[in-house]
Amino acid sequence: MNGSNTEHETFRDPAFVERVRSGEEEATQALIRAYLPQVVRAARGAGLPADAAEDVAQATFLTFLNVVKRFEGRSHVRTFLFGILYKKVAEKRRQQARERRTDSIDDVMESRFRPDGRWHTPPRPIDERFHDREVRQQIDDCLEALTLNQRMAFVLRESEGLTTEEICKILDVSRTNLGVLLYRARNRLRECLETEGVKP
C-alpha cells in the first residue's frame, strides 16, 4: 500500500531526516520512492484528474525539499509531506477552505430518524453490485459532492489507512472535527449512492 513498515520506521530516524535536510540525493530518492505512489494516489482521491494529481505530487515534493530545513522532526516526515499535499490540492481546487458549521447532510441524517432516535427511513439492504467496477465509478462521481477536507479525511482513512492522530495533523483539525468530517463524508456518500440506486 505505502512504503513498507520498516521504511516508514527508518524515515522516523532523526539521522535519516538529517540526510534529507543536507540534500543527500540517495536519501531524498529513497523518500520519493517510498511515498510518491501514495501521494499521487491521495491527490487523485482528493478529486484531481491523473495529470493534475501528478503535477501536484511533484510540486508537493519540491516544496517539501525546499522547506525541509524548517522540519523539526516532531511529526513523521510523511505527515509533513501530506500536510503540504493537502494545501497544494486546496490551492489547485480553489475550493472553500473552511469547513462549514452546518451541512445539509446533517439535516438529511436528522430526517432518517424518529424523535426518539430510532430509524424512520432505514437503510436498504446492501447491493451485491456494490463491489462492481461500475459501482466504484459511481462512488467516484458521488465523491464530487464532498468538500475537500471531508474527502481528504475519507481517502486518508479508507484508502491509505492512516491513523487518526496523523490525519488530524495533516488536516490541522481536532479529533472531534475529524469525527465530524468522516461522519459527513460517509453519510453524504451513502445517501448519494442510495439515491443513485446502487442499493435498491
Added chain:
Amino acid sequence: MQNCKEICRKIASDEYAEATGWERLVVRFHLWRCKNCRCYEEQLRAMGASMAQLLHEDPPAATTLERIERAILENNAAGSHPSSADPGSDR
C-alpha cells in the same frame, strides 16, 4: 440504552472503531440486535473498501513515477521551486 441515531454517529465518526471496553461492547450489542444499524455499518464498510479499491486498481505506471522522480530531483538540484502557499512547519 443508546438509540440508532447515536450508534450510527459513533460508527460514521470512527468513534466505534477506536472504542474499547464497555463503550465498544454497547455498540456491538446494539448491532447484534438491530438489523438496520447492522445494514448501515456494512454499507459504510463496503463503501470504504470500494473506495480503497478504486484508488488502488489503476496505479500510475512505473515510467510515470520515474519521470516525476527525475523531475523532482532535477528541479531540486537546480533550486527552482514552485511558488506555493506557506506549508508551515510540523507543529
